[in-house]
Amino acid sequence: xxxxxxxxxxxxxxxxxxxxxxxxxxxxxxxxxKTCYPSVSHLITGNKGTEDEAKDIFQEAVMVLYDKVTHExxxxxxxxxxxxxxxxxxxxxxxxxxxxxxxxxSDSEGMEIADVESDIQIxxxxxxxxxxxxxxxxxxxxxxxxxxxxFYIKNKxxxxxxxxxxxxxxxxxxxxxxKCLQRxxxxxxxxxxxYQ
Amino acid sequence: xxxxxxxxxxxxxxxGQMSPQEREEFELLCxxxxxxxxxxxxxxxxxxxMRRHEARAEFKNQLSETVKEQASEAIIIRMWKKxxxxxxxxxxxxxxxxxxxxxATGYFSTLRRxxxxxxxxxxxxxxxxxxxxxHQNAIKNINKENTTAQAPLQYGATGFMLTxxxxxxxxFHVVSGADSIHLQNNKGNTxxxxxxxVDSEKxxxxxxxxxxxxxxxxxxxxxxxxxxxxxxxxxxxxxGYPRDEAVYGxxxxxxxxxxxxxxxxxxxxxxxxPGNSGGxxxxxxxxxxxxxxxxxxxxxxxxxxxxxxxxxxxxxxxPEESLKGNIVLNNKNSLSNLPRTEQIKKLQDYIYMVKVY
Numbered sequence: 001x002x003x004x005x006x007x008x009x010x011x012x013x014x015x016x017x018x019x020x021x022x023x024x025x026x027x028x029x030x031x032x033x034k035t036c037y038p039s040v041s042h043l044i045t046g047n048k049g050t051e052d053e054a055k056d057i058f059q060e061a062v063m064v065l066y067d068k069v070t071h072e073x074x075x076x077x078x079x080x081x082x083x084x085x086x087x088x089x090x091x092x093x094x095x096x097x098x099x100x101x102x103x104x105x106s107d108s109e110g111m112e113i114a115d116v117e118s119d120i121q122i123x124x125x126x127x128x129x130x131x132x133x134x135x136x137x138x139x140x141x142x143x144x145x146x147x148x149x150x151f152y153i154k155n156k157x158x159x160x161x162x163x164x165x166x167x168x169x170x171x172x173x174x175x176x177x178x179k180c181l182q183r184x185x186x187x188x189x190x191x192x193x194x195y196q
Numbered sequence: 197x198x199x200x201x202x203x204x205x206x207x208x209x210x211x212g213q214m215s216p217q218e219r220e221e222f223e224l225l226c227x228x229x230x231x232x233x234x235x236x237x238x239x240x241x242x243x244x245x246m247r248r249h250e251a252r253a254e255f256k257n258q259l260s261e262t263v264k265e266q267a268s269e270a271i272i273i274r275m276w277k278k279x280x281x282x283x284x285x286x287x288x289x290x291x292x293x294x295x296x297x298x299x300a301t302g303y304f305s306t307l308r309r310x311x312x313x314x315x316x317x318x319x320x321x322x323x324x325x326x327x328x329x330x331h332q333n334a335i336k337n338i339n340k341e342n343t344t345a346q347a348p349l350q351y352g353a354t355g356f357m358l359t360x361x362x363x364x365x366x367x368f369h370v371v372s373g374a375d376s377i378h379l380q381n382n383k384g385n386t387x388x389x390x391x392x393x394v395d396s397e398k399x400x401x402x403x404x405x406x407x408x409x410x411x412x413x414x415x416x417x418x419x420x421x422x423x424x425x426x427x428x429x430x431x432x433x434x435x436g437y438p439r440d441e442a443v444y445g446x447x448x449x450x451x452x453x454x455x456x457x458x459x460x461x462x463x464x465x466x467x468x469x470p471g472n473s474g475g476x477x478x479x480x481x482x483x484x485x486x487x488x489x490x491x492x493x494x495x496x497x498x499x500x501x502x503x504x505x506x507x508x509x510x511x512x513x514x515p516e517e518s519l520k521g522n523i524v525l526n527n528k529n530s531l532s533n534l535p536r537t538e539q540i541k542k543l544q545d546y547i548y549m550v551k552v553y
Contacts (some may be wrong), residue, residue, distance in 0.1 A: 156535055
């Protein structure tokens with residue numbers, strides 16, 4: 001029995017998959033790709049899309065899912081595959097509309113279409129925020145970027161950073177870190193007002 | 197307290213570098229000072245945003261890596277997807293056209309006997325003459341519009357009486373497609389006959405003499421019908437009409453099954469020719485054991501006879517309403533003690549040449 005289980009492709013529970021997504025588990029990503037991508041590809045290539053466009057849409061849909069999963073009050077009301085399919089469909093419709101090609105798509109039958117509009121909205125907001133942070137980080141330049149990353153994200157100690165960047169003492173490094181953070185904040189929040 | 201120093205404290209607090217005492221002091225500080233507290237909250241918030249951003253970027257990267265990795269998987273699958281419709285259509289056309297060709301060439305209608313080396317033994321009496329006439333007519337009338345009707349194709353075979361009141365059995369392949377059927381006895385009298393029942397599976401046809409000039413014979417038919425299988429090697433004989441005279445043929449039972457293992461027939465080794473179809477096969481004491489139906493091409497002495505048992509089964513299956521009086525088979529054999537030549541003399545009156553137009 002245990003042997004059979006090893007041989008058979010593992011079907012995973014949605015809950016397990018979501019936890020994996022939250023932690024950025026690579027095997028979960030490829031599992032989702034394998035199980036959900038074919039129907040999406042079918043949908044898009046069957047509706048005036050190419051394989052590459054299908055991949056882009058699929059990636060974006062997974063990002064929508066990721067944003068939903070990492071959002072605080074998270075709740076997945078339908079099956080994961082259904083959700084992804086619905087998101088892809090919605091995204092692709094939007095893209096078609098942009099091309100002023102507003103024709104209905106033909107779905108694979110029997111797929112229940114969840115209401116995904118709000119999820120996509122959240123995703124768009126996150127994407128904006130993400131873009132802002134990205135450009136703020138880029139404008140910040142080196143060595144500030146690395147100092148902040150090392151300290152706040154990789155949780156390195158001030159002493160390590162001090163050695164790495166050749167500061168004479170930890171206090172200098174701390175001052176540098178403070179200045180960098182202030183600059184980043186300024187860049188980030190200034191942009192925010194730009195957008196609004 | 198300056199912002200710089202406070203944030204340094206906050207960082208230490210967040211990274212857990214403070215001793216419990218320091219932590220308490222820091223918390224107290226935050227609680228007391230509204231401004232510092234909001235500074236702390238916004239700091240934590242911002243750090244959190246940064247972290248989320250980093251994790252998200254990482255995830256996005258991984259995702260696109262995964263998608264790229266999987267991409268190369270499927271060139272063949274993609275091609276198959278694109279060409280699937282074409283392939284299916286091509287296959288459908290191929291199947292359809294081959295079936296249509298087979299149908300058009302009459303493969304299905306002759307499936308049972310054809311592509312085989314089985315040949316039914318009916319005699320095409322005027323076949324050659326008819327073909328020659330047709331050619332001559334065609335040549336004569338080559339410039340004329342209307343062509344004269346051809347003489348209908350005529351077949352000959354054998355049949356024999358089942359009962360004295362006019363039931364006769366022959367092969368189905370003899371009478372299939374017949375316009376009219378005539379039976380001619382050895383004295384040259386001809387009677388018109390009608391088809392009562394045909395069994396195309398067993399290749400049997402039951403006829404009834406419908407001619408008014410036919411009178412039921414006073415004497416019972418001399419032979420009986422033997423339903424049991426007879427043994428290999430048993431001597432048998434037949435009388436038939438491969439030509440316009442009755443022809444006697446003698447041989448033995450060579451196998452208990454017929455063509456390609458058909459259990460409703462025997463294989464017999466008796467010289468038979470086109471026209472022998474429907475002739476009776478008798479054993480040495482004058483019991484009917486079968487009805488000649490055909491032979492195997494290119495194989496010497498392999499003729500086939502339908503077993504009497506199959507004949508009885510067919511008779512039992514005739515619906516009541518199509519009968520003109522019951523078929524009661526004779527069960528008294530008056531041939532058994534006679535020498536062969538006497539048997540034949542008696543038999544001849546009951547064996548007919550079947551002419552089909």
